[in-house]
Amino acid sequence: MGKVSLELKIKEEISILLVAIKATNGEPFDLQPLITTSVCNVICNIMWGNRFDHDDEQFKILMKALNDEFANFVSxxxxNFLPWLRHIPPFRKLMQDTIRNERLIFEVLKKNRDxxxxxxxxxxxxxxxxxxxxEIQIEKQKGRETTFKDDELLYxxxxxxxxxxxxxxxxxxxxxLFMLKHQDVCRKVQAEIDDIIGRGRLPNMADANKMPFTEATIMEIQRLGNIVPLGAIxxxxxxxQFRGYTIPANTAVMSNVTAITMDPAFFSNPDKFCPERFLDENGHVIKNEAxxxxxxxxxxxxxxxxxxxxLFLFFTSILQNFDVKLPDGVMEPSFEGIFGVTWMPKPYRIRICARE
Ligand code: HEM
Known part of the structure; x- marks a missing residue:
């Protein structure tokens, strides 16, 4: 699937998401199910060429099982390290739930493959x-051994x-959350959107390199959001041999990404949310390898x-059409996180109101 058709698929999802957000009428709600459904549908589109309605039964099974898998991921x-724990509560139940979820997910995957x-x-x-x-057929016809296999496709x-x-x-x-807390940044992003895109059409990827402040803001969100703090194992x-250390074969290695993103040698005042750190004096984006x-x-x-x-299309499309606000009576957004597959914010409610 080329970049252009991929962009179209993402925009199709965004249009549906914007309607769903509008239907909340500025009342507080949890954005997580809506946004997860939208990005999951993008993957469905790439994998299977179709999308699911938010209330489709097959899709609901897939989403619920995926969510449970994410939530249980750390445990x-x-x-993997202490397999004998699976015989002991509460890990026994966790193991049973995981097996049940995997079966459900693979049923959906198999159905679509078949x-x-x-x-x-x-x-x-x-x-x-x-x-x-x-690819499997081509390799078969040529009589070659291949790692492309029907079951491998499911994985x-x-x-x-x-x-x-x-x-x-x-x-x-x-x-x-960052936009809730830093309304000044949010307004600057919205001003750039109004200037470059206007309100009459959805954002395109062609707009991205004309919007340095927005690009810098997304970079800063990714730096401080730091959603994969320990990389993948x-x-x-x-x-x-690494910097004077010998790491034996078959050793698990993790990267401490947080140590880099919070290092003042690479990012001054690392605790501060500051998109401008990624802009030079002419307002152009500075790439920082850290x-x-x-x-x-x-x-x-x-x-x-x-x-x-x-990220660019979802972020700009939401801010083009809506302001983000805290629910009445909530003074500050909470930046508490939960460590699952990723470092994710604790569930929170937000008001997303049509822009004037
Ligand atoms: C903001 C969104 C995303 C972030 C922050 C992110 C981050 C990461 C990170 C840190 C890794 C580990 C790399 C390593 O092992 O050193 C990874 C791996 C991977 N990501 Fe993403 N990812 C994102 C979205 C996606 C999307 C949309 C896809 C595709 C559908 C994807 C597919 C993968 C795959 C397949 C790997 C494993 C690559 C390998 O092991 O060779 N990711 N990602």
């Missing part, structure tokens, strides 16, 4: 699942759902460009 992750295989037409590749299945799709849904949704929820495949929300190296986030597209 189930512990079982539908694709039934209607497969090599001359009309509709989406990722078709493209993958096509690839599952990985993309896991990696691509909660991350983007969580970043957007931090984004809204990797393992050394052989012995490694900002690495998608990690670096060979295992860098596979979805980085999709995620950047989603």
């Amino acid at each position: 189930t992750g512990l079982l 539908l694709h295989v039934e209607n497969f037409d090599a001359d009309n590749i509709r989406d990722f699942t078709d493209a993958y299945h096509n 690839v799709v599952w990985d993309l759902f896991m990696a691509g849904t909660e991350t983007t949704s969580t970043t957007m929820r931090w984004a809204m 990797h393992a050394t495949s052989e012995e490694v 900002l690495m929300p998608f990690s670096v190296g060979r295992r860098v986030c596979l979805g980085e460009s999709l995620a950047k597209m989603e």
Whole structure:
């Protein structure tokens, strides 16, 4: 799927999201289910070429199971290191729930794969699942051994759902909290949107490089939101010498991303929310290599460009149309977080009101 058609799919989701937000009539609500559904639908579109209505039964099963998997991730992750814990409450129940959820999710994934295989037409590749299945057929015809396998496809799709849904949704929820707290920044972003895009059409990716303040704001949200504070766990495949240390083969390695994003040597006053740190004196964006929300190296986030597209389009489309406000009686947004798959804000309620 090319960048242009991907952008169209994202904008289709955004249009539906904006209608759903408008229907809240400026009353306090939790943005999480709406935004997660939207970004999950983007992945569905890439994988299966379709989207689901928010109240579709199959989609509800997938979303609930995905949410439970995310919520239990830290505890189930512990079982990787201490597997015997699975026999002891409360881990026993957690393990049973995880197995049940995985079965439910794989049923949905299998159903969609089988539908694709039934209607497969090599001359009309509709989406990722078709493209993958096509690869299996090509390798089969050539009689070659391949890692492209029907069952492997289910795990690839599952990985993309896991990696691509909660991350983007969580970043957007931090984004809204930062805008609640820093209304001055929010107004500057809105002024840039009005100037470059206006109110008559949805934002496009072509607008992004004309909007340095917005780009810098998203960078600062990603720096302070810091949603993957310890990166992903990797393992050394052989012995490694690193800065005078010897790391043996098969050692689990984690990267302390927080130590970098909060290091005054890279970011002055690191606790301060300050988009201007990413702008030079002419208002142009400064790239800072110490900002690495998608990690670096060979295992860098596979979805980085999709995620950047989603963040820009969701963020600007919401602020183009709405102001963000605290519920009556709430003086300050809470920046307390929960450590699940990612570092995510505690559930909060927000008022998103049509702009004057
Ligand atoms: C704001 C959103 C996102 C953030 C902050 C983010 C961040 C990350 C980080 C830090 C990693 C670990 C890299 C490493 O192992 O060193 C990662 C891996 C990955 N991400 Fe993302 N991600 C985001 C969105 C997405 C999206 C939308 C997709 C695609 C659908 C995606 C797919 C993946 C995949 C497949 C990996 C594993 C790559 C590998 O192991 O080789 N991510 N991401």
